Amino acid sequence: MPHLTSAVATPSRAPEIQLDPQGMERLRGLVRDHADALVKAFYDVLLEDREAQGFLHHSIVQERLSPSLRTWLIDLFAPGLDVEGKSFIARQTKIGEVHARIKIPMHLVMAGAAVLKGRIADLLADDEARFDQLRLVGERIDAALLLMSQSYVKGTMNRARMDEAYRLFSLDQDIHFERESQRASLMEWSQKTLFRILGAGPNEATSALGRSPFGLWIRHRADFLFEASPHLERLNQAIDRIDEDLLPRIDAGDRAESLTALQAGVEEIAFLLNEMFQGLAGLEGGRDPLTRTLNRRFLSSILSREIGFANANQTPLSVLLLDVDHFKRINDEHGHPAGDEVLRQVAEAVTENVRPSDFVFRYGGEEFLIVLVETTLQQAVAVAERTRQALEARDIKIGGAERLRVTASIGAAEHGGHPDENYLIKTADEALYRAKQAGRNRVEQNG
Template structure:
């Protein structure tokens, strides 16, 4: 089989430069540096983390125990691959650095932190090479080779980082604009009602001697504002005013009303005034909203997978900053292929819409529901611990199994679904969380379907009894 010359991809500039550096560096010099890595890689990694853990910008990405363990091992492998005894393959090195740079973009680790880390490694390698007592030419060649190899690696990483970040920004903006176009009148009325409901419930508790501990930020409106409203209206000055007004209600007005009985009329009036201000500012935000892009799955009306990195990345960042949990459910419709094969794709589409409708009904307004694949959905449950996620998964599973409302061509279609559950454990790359949920889903399906499985390896039947 021959290959058309036009299909052969030309090596990148970085790959050509890297190949040139490797081929022009004498084998004994490469062997010297490889030997230094063999002997001192652990010391290099240790120094790298000692310094960066004291860096305020780097510490949030490195301090988690899971990340710490994985990244230490990964950095050691990276050094060994970069400075292997055999001449490394430049094309493989480029691919590796591109993957690392893309991961840095997903994690949103600042690029200057990576540059700082590279500088630390080069300094440490200089010390170890100096200790070998090489003659002048050999010493210079070894130092130049070590530093140039790291510099090219960082250049390739940085390019991939910039490309990934640019794509992320574009998707973020597209999601924001799409969200603004999502049945904006319904969204406005829903949040208006949620705000009004909290105000009435709180004041009734106060006036009739109740002990309300429910803050506005913990209400349905508060959850929506924190996880969706702040994204939908990102950059609008009104959203900052709303957020500060909510903080004022929770930190000043609510404590005053709870602690003083009977509640002072002026305090009640102040609370009503604050809620009216929030209501007014939200109206202004919704009035300026414009639908400019459709980012929903046309069949199920759930979010497009395109926006998954944006939302998951933001929830990871929010969780790391505020130490609040979140979980994801991977939902797979059981035996969906046989439905398509036996009853046709029209019936299959009806099943997909049916499951999506149940997901929407069983989840909160602050949660996110994505069409992940052909018959798969991914549900992001904001501010949800593992035990809560299990309860929600079981509730959805039961609703899908027991609901008999799906009838197509006078045929009752019985539908079940399997679930993989994963709770955020601190790794800043959201792909690890998706992989955990995927593995859990695989185990649920392997165990007989119509059940859920938690990513920690704990298997539970659909009736909730652990094996």
């Protein structure tokens, strides 16, 4: 029985150019003699990058990474080196893994390697041998980069999966409890600060909101939970205003105005915090809440898996794209609750006519996309036609005694081997367009 999981890669490489022993030794000597300058040139490229600056401080580069690169570079031009040998593969693979872990992007390593190639080319003596030497330099660096890239991508994908798992786990925690406890934490800071200002509290030093438990939580938890929220930036600015502007003014004796501003600042932060927590609710559902069909954000994961399966096992695969006819008119004439009920009924009609192994997505406002596994175009058209008729026959109750009849147009397309999922969807969309053009309430195919 065929499986979805794919085999491990075995990359193929070109045979290496051969240098005579003297040419090889000269090349190696040259790299060794200029190793420090080459290493510096490599890291200059990395440190120029804004992204890299954050995690590659100069002292780290000096103390730890530079000596490793130096050894790597000199070893790369060892005369007997076998770029298909186990130890070479293990070493470069390990480097890729480390880069994934410490987040040195592969493209920056490639940029640094391109600079190394250029510098070494500049250093080569102007003689007969230099063409082959340059080829060998390119080949060996490329062989190393290829192996690094392979393990880097694997490590980075694993990391991305884990990051996502953690993010979803965080969202799944008791959000109500978290909201109340952070609100309390903010109020506690505010109260302590007021007592201190009023002279009634213990004579503590000014404690910045950003340094309080609330501030720490915002930096180390909220930044993750509310990644996408536009409120987070405003909340951070409000904290900065309090810490950098208001507290110093209060400490300097300017109380009257500053206290009002402080109160307004804390209220704004509480408001934004609440808004952000509200925004979390329902944000991450895997299903469309109205129709219980799959959320479109999973379409790419699923369809690309199924395309891989179909290509690997030579099994058929089809998709349907269904659009409710005249949906806008239904909404306009009968109101949104009626429109919602129509969408629920359409989803039900679709779901009743497919198998447990198929996938139904809410694709757009009134559009559904259905992935039919191991299904030919002919079979897909039959499913579409059955669904179309089932929907046409439904009496849809919309509040009170009022009943509606709705129809849908459907485009069917079979996967033809093209590895891009967008291509298959586009093909189904073209068929749907023709079904609409031909008068609606019909199925068209595009194979």
